Amino acid sequence: MTQLxxxxxHGIRDAxxxxxxxxxxxxxxxxxxxxxxxxxxxxxxxxxxxxxLLAGEEYNPLEREDFVAxxxxxxxxxxxxxxxxxxxxxxxxxxxxxxHHASDVVVERWLPRLVAGETYVAFGLTEPETGSDAANxxxxxxxxxxGYIISGEKTSVTMLAEAEAIILAARTIRDGEDVGVSTFLVxxxxxxxxxxxxxxxxxxxxxxxxxxxxxVEVPPENLIGLEGRAFSRVLNGFDFTRPLLALTGxxxxxxxxxxxxxxxxxxxxxxxxxxxxxxVSFPIAEHLTKVEAAxxxxxxxxxxxxxxxxxxxxxxxAKWYGPLVASAAVKECLLLHGNYGYSTELPFEQRLRxxxxxxxxxxxxQIQKIIIMREKYGTDFVPYERRGAGAVSPGQRxxxxxxxxxx
Numbered sequence: 001m002t003q004l005x006x007x008x009x010h011g012i013r014d015a016x017x018x019x020x021x022x023x024x025x026x027x028x029x030x031x032x033x034x035x036x037x038x039x040x041x042x043x044x045x046x047x048x049x050x051x052x053l054l055a056g057e058e059y060n061p062l063e064r065e066d067f068v069a070x071x072x073x074x075x076x077x078x079x080x081x082x083x084x085x086x087x088x089x090x091x092x093x094x095x096x097x098x099x100h101h102a103s104d105v106v107v108e109r110w111l112p113r114l115v116a117g118e119t120y121v122a123f124g125l126t127e128p129e130t131g132s133d134a135a136n137x138x139x140x141x142x143x144x145x146x147g148y149i150i151s152g153e154k155t156s157v158t159m160l161a162e163a164e165a166i167i168l169a170a171r172t173i174r175d176g177e178d179v180g181v182s183t184f185l186v187x188x189x190x191x192x193x194x195x196x197x198x199x200x201x202x203x204x205x206x207x208x209x210x211x212x213x214x215x216v217e218v219p220p221e222n223l224i225g226l227e228g229r230a231f232s233r234v235l236n237g238f239d240f241t242r243p244l245l246a247l248t249g250x251x252x253x254x255x256x257x258x259x260x261x262x263x264x265x266x267x268x269x270x271x272x273x274x275x276x277x278x279x280v281s282f283p284i285a286e287h288l289t290k291v292e293a294a295x296x297x298x299x300x301x302x303x304x305x306x307x308x309x310x311x312x313x314x315x316x317x318a319k320w321y322g323p324l325v326a327s328a329a330v331k332e333c334l335l336l337h338g339n340y341g342y343s344t345e346l347p348f349e350q351r352l353r354x355x356x357x358x359x360x361x362x363x364x365x366q367i368q369k370i371i372i373m374r375e376k377y378g379t380d381f382v383p384y385e386r387r388g389a390g391a392v393s394p395g396q397r398x399x400x401x402x403x404x405x406x407x
Contacts, residue, residue, distance in 0.1 A: 008062045009069045012053075016073045019048060020080035028081040032204050032350045037162045039117075041084055045077070046117025050088060055095040059115045067240050067302040074244050075295075078251025082354045083205045085248045090158055093241050094121040097167055097183070101225040101234050106185055110165065121185070124154035124168035124211055125235070134169070135231070137181055139213065141170035143227075147219040148172070148184065151192075153212050160195055160209030163188055168211075169230050180228030183235065184218050192216040202353035238362065239315040240305050243298035245362050246322025249355045250298070253291050253329040256351055257284060260333040280336060287329040294322040313375035320368035323359040330355050 005013065023044065031038060045051065052059030053070045062069060070092060078085035091114060098111050098121075113119040130136045139152025150170050157166065165187045172182040188195070192215045198208040225234035261284060264274035274280045301314035334341040334348035341348045359365060373381035 005068070005072065006066075008066055009072045012050075012062075012069045013072045013076055015048060016050070016076040017079075019044070020077050024077065024080035024084055028083075029347050029350060031081065032083055032202070032347075032354065035204055035207060037087075037159070037205050037207070038084065039162075042087065042120075043117040045084070045088060046115065048073075050077075051091050051095065051115045051117060054092050054099075055111060055115045056099050059111075065306065067305040068299055070240075071244055071247050071299060071302045075247040075251040075254075078248040079255045082248055082252040082351060083203065085251060086203070086245070086358075087159070087206055089241055089244050089248070090123055091117075091120070092244070093123065093238075094167060096240075097224060097234060098185075101183075102185065103221040103223070105221040106224070110185070119165075120159050120163045122157050122159050122163035122166040122188075124157050124166050126154065126156045128153060128155050128210075135181075137169055137171050139168065139170040141172045141182060141184060141218070143172065143174040147217065147222070150184065150186065150213050150216045150218055153210065155208075155210045156198065157209050157211050158203075158206050160188075160211060161197065161207050166211065167224055169235065172228055174227070181230040182227050183224040183230045185222045185224055186213070186216060186218055190216050190218075200357075202350070202355075203357050239312050240302065242315040242319035242362055242368075243301040243322070245358045246294065246298050246318045246326075249323045249326030249358045250291055250295055252351050252355050253287070253326040256330045256333040256348060257288055257291070259347075260284060260336050263337060274336075283332050283336070287325070287332055290325045291329055294318070294325045298322055313372050316363075316368040316371035316375070319362060320365045320372070323355065324365065326355050327352065327359060 024041070049061035050070075050073045052061060053073065054060075054065060054067070074085050074088060077088065095111060095114050098107055098114070102110075110119070110121060114121060125134055125137075127138055129138060137152075139150065139154065141148040141150045150168075152170060154166075154168055157163075160166070165185055167183055167185050169181050169183050172179050186193075192213060194212040194214070196210045196212075198210060200208060261275070264280050264284075267274045269277075297314065298318040301311045301318050304311035304314060330348060330352045334352060337346060337348060340346055344350070363371075370382060
């Protein structure tokens, strides 16, 4: 991989690796068992310039927007701490949405603070009864003379407990007519909002929650993008988050494989180091190969994104294959450590529970396979077509097809 990186990506990798090795790796396991969000680390990562990579020229430490560099940063963070790496991706997504689609009022209020690590904006797409069927959104925003009134429910909202605002999708009604799905920035201290937590087996410092909206008033300037055009104009930017999520799992898998290789080099059985036994070394070789293949798919998608080339199928391949490979590698590492690997003193059981989360986030494996087949061979390979506001048509890209939210 190193031969494929440009000078900017190399610089990002070296800076993030040095920081993550010293600051993140020693505390991963302790943080993972906590529910406290590490605001200090959030601000330190902002100081590295990571949150500015996709936020525009004013904030970007590089000369151009580089999604490969963003991937390198995320993977290096995940090698040290999977959960800290995953707290960066929603910030990158929200910064991109605000930068490209928000009003000047929203940009001026939220973008500088997001990039500086001073606040957090959550994202809400998934609903209890829709899940991956995002086109069937039930949350409603009714247009009024003073803006919009939103009612509904969002679930699986990452960082809801710590976020100051949320960008959410809602079916929009104007003059009694359904004009399509729109996106809005909603401050979470608004009247009519209630939240509750979702208990998870991993993903501890991030946390997920359920958001209830009961007649929440939103001013017109908080509309993100064009009214009724969320899927075609705003949410089609999801593609880059999928390889980034996959790289968090792969970074954790690389760390597990490196640790396991060192363990079997030192551990002996029958008078020989475990590393000498093919039953031990061959599985590690196989997982190393699969992890490297998955990484290349991820970076190919991010490179195409940087160059402005179509990459929806590449992103779906990355999102399906990367988490699958990562989870399998971490599980193998746990098993190769024997009874020690199953204990809570070593990081493998925690990593396995953490890494499995990205097999679900941003669209399950089944959803990614639908996208791959649709993009490569057309809608004959899509299980269903729905006409109307949420219809799947041959020309659509991104989240116009079934998706689930970034967790």
